[in-house]
Every structure is written in structure tokens, then in C-alpha cells.
Amino acid sequence: MSFTPPYTRLRRRTRKVMRGPKLPLALTGAIVLSLMLTVVSVAWYNLDGSSKLDLSRPGYERERTEVLTNDTQKTYDTTSPITKGAIDDFLKEYDNRSKELGGYGDFGDGALDDSNIQLKPQSGSSSATQ
Amino acid sequence: MVKQLRSFGVLVLAGIFVVVFGISLAAHAQSDEDLTSDKLDLIKSRCSNSQVALQQIEKRDAVSRINRGRAYDQMLRQVSAFNSRFAYNKVSSPDLIQITSDLQGAVDTFRASYDKYDTDVSDAMKINCKQKPADYYSMILKARDDRSAVGEEVGKIVDLMTQYRAAIVSYQDKVE
Numbered sequence: 001m002s003f004t005p006p007y008t009r010l011r012r013r014t015r016k017v018m019r020g021p022k023l024p025l026a027l028t029g030a031i032v033l034s035l036m037l038t039v040v041s042v043a044w045y046n047l048d049g050s051s052k053l054d055l056s057r058p059g060y061e062r063e064r065t066e067v068l069t070n071d072t073q074k075t076y077d078t079t080s081p082i083t084k085g086a087i088d089d090f091l092k093e094y095d096n097r098s099k100e101l102g103g104y105g106d107f108g109d110g111a112l113d114d115s116n117i118q119l120k121p122q123s124g125s126s127s128a129t130q
Numbered sequence: 131m132v133k134q135l136r137s138f139g140v141l142v143l144a145g146i147f148v149v150v151f152g153i154s155l156a157a158h159a160q161s162d163e164d165l166t167s168d169k170l171d172l173i174k175s176r177c178s179n180s181q182v183a184l185q186q187i188e189k190r191d192a193v194s195r196i197n198r199g200r201a202y203d204q205m206l207r208q209v210s211a212f213n214s215r216f217a218y219n220k221v222s223s224p225d226l227i228q229i230t231s232d233l234q235g236a237v238d239t240f241r242a243s244y245d246k247y248d249t250d251v252s253d254a255m256k257i258n259c260k261q262k263p264a265d266y267y268s269m270i271l272k273a274r275d276d277r278s279a280v281g282e283e284v285g286k287i288v289d290l291m292t293q294y295r296a297a298i299v300s301y302q303d304k305v306e
Contacts, residue, residue, distance in 0.1 A: 041227070049241075052192070052245065052248045052252075053195060053199075055193075060192075061194050063189050066193045067193055067197060070199075070200065070204070074207075074208075077215065078214040078218060079215065082161065082163070082216060082305050084305060087298060087301065087305065091295065091299070092211055093207070093295075097204065097208070101202075101205075101288075102202055103160045106282035107191065107247075107277055108278070108281030108282075109279040111187050111191070112270060112273055112274045113186065114291075116180040117180045117270065118180040118183050119172060119173060119176060119270075121168070
């Protein structure tokens with residue numbers, strides 16, 4: 001029995017696999033590739049902040065109904081002359097949007113105050129109970 | 131001369147050290163003062179309730195963030211198109227372009243600030259506040275600061291939108 005170096009053995013084995021049936025090789029390649037793509041996409045989903053705004057997660061059923069969706073993307077005319085009428089139309093839509101924005105939370109309401117997160121002592125009681 | 135300069139440098143460094151040390155000490159003293167043993171007991175006893183309330187606030191804020199983000203995108207699209215219309219008609223409007231650029235920057239900052247705030251809230255919900263009430267409260271304080279930064283950015287966007295409107299109205303008198 002003669003000694004064969006590990007590199008030669010590996011090369012022979014690789015050659016054997018390459019010459020053999022291609023289907024298992026193709027399947028393995030496809031699985032490895034799909035796993036790699038899944039890892040990349042999940043990492044991307046978590047790192048770019050999409051996961052924080054994903055209301056399709058379980059437990060966000062009520063919030064999903066509160067999100068306003070606009071399926072049609074409006075296109076704007078960029079070549080017509082600038083007239084008073086055009087400015088009026090612009091301002092009409094612009095003011096509607098400003099009004100719409102005024103209806104959303106503005107993050108300035110002290111929502112994290114102690115009283116809102118159950119950390120304010122109840123008046124008249126010395127010890128808190130859960 | 132060199133000796134004088136060296137001693138002056140040492141004095142300046144010592145002064146900076148004293149100021150920085152004093153500020154950090156004062157801040158530490160303030161946080162200690164805020165977190166009395168009663169407060170820590172309260173946090174421990176209401177830990178679960180507090181985290182449930184925090185979760186509700188996070189959900190509500192996510193809705194505001196999504197709705198605001200969508201409306202800001204639409205507003206920026208409308209504004210950019212109108213700026214292009216000015217350019218196409220060879221009407222010089224550097225003020226509109228500058229305000230639009232500031233608006234884009236403010237919207238980007240709003241998004242980044244919200245991500246930071248949301249990370250704080252998520253981190254606070256991961257803390258076992260029965261065992262680590264001080265860590266929990268310190269994360270709440272951080273979230274509170276970051277939330278107010280988001281609020282400031284919302285205010286800045288409102289101001290810029292008002293400026294843009296005023297600038298457009300001023301062009302109304304210049305066109306036929």
C-alpha cells in the first residue's frame with residue numbers, strides 16, 4: 001500500500017465527483033446558493049431598519065389598519081409653463097399634505113413620561129403593586 | 131519662553147480636565163438623585179406593566195413613522211417636480227432648490243433619529259427590569275432623549291415646509 005498525499009486524494013475525489021452524475025452536485029450548489037442568499041437578505045432586512053417598520057409581523061394587526069397606503073404613484077408635470085393656476089394647483093395639494101401630516105403623531109407629546117409607562121407612584125399609596 | 135508656553139499648556143489641559151470631570155460628576159450625581167431606592171422598587175414591581183406600555187407606545191410610533199415617511203416622500207416628489215418645472219421654464223429659483231435640499235436632509239435625519247429611538251425602546255424591552263431596574267430606567271432616559279430628537283426633526287420639517295410655501299407664494303406675483 002503506497003502513501004498518497006492528502007492533496008492528491010482530495011483532487012482525485014473532486015475529479016470523481018465531477019465525472020459522476022451532475023444532479024446531486026447541482027442540487028447541492030442550488031441549496032448552498034439559496035442559503036447564502038437567504039442569510040444576506042435576512043441580514044439586510046435587519047440592518048437597514050426595514051424590520052423595525054414591518055407591520056406584517058404577528059401582533060401588529062391593529063396597527064396595519066392604521067397605516068395609510070397609496071397604491072398609485074402620482075406623476076407630476078415638469079414641462080408645462082409656470083402660471084398662477086399651476087402654482088394654485090401646487091399649493092392646494094401641498095396644503096392638503098401639510099394638513100394630513102398634522103394628523104400624525106409628532107413625537108413631541110412626552111409619551112415616555114413616567115406616568116405613561118407605569119412608573120409614576122400612585123397618589124395616596126406608599127407601595128406599588130403590579 | 132518655551133517654559134512659559136509649556137506651563138500654559140499644562141494649565142489649559144488641567145482646566146479642561148477639571149471642567150470635563152466636574153460635568154460628568156454632576157451628571158452622575160443627577161442620575162443617582164433621580165434613581166432613589168423607592169424608584170427602583172417601583173420599577174421592579176411594575177416591570178411587566180411598564181414594558182407592555184412601552185410596547186404599545188412603540189407600535190403607535192411605528193404607525194406615525196410609516197405614515198409620516200410616506201407623506202414626506204410624496205411631498206418631496208411633488209416639490210422636486212415643481213423645481214424641475216421652474217428649471218425647464220428657465221425661471222431661476224435657487225431659494226426653492228436650497229429649501230428642498232434642506233428638506234431632504236431633514237427627512238433623512240428624521241429617519242435616522244427614529245431608528246436610533248426605536249433601537250433604544252427595543253433594547254429597553256429586552257432588559258430584565260426586575261433584576262436590572264437601573265439599567266432599564268437609564269435606557270428609558272436615553273429613549274426619551276432620542277424621541278425628543280425625532281420630535282425636533284419633525285418640527286424642523288414643518289418649518290422648512292412653511293418656508294417652501296412662502297417662497298412659492300412669492301413667485302406667484304412674478305409669473306403671468
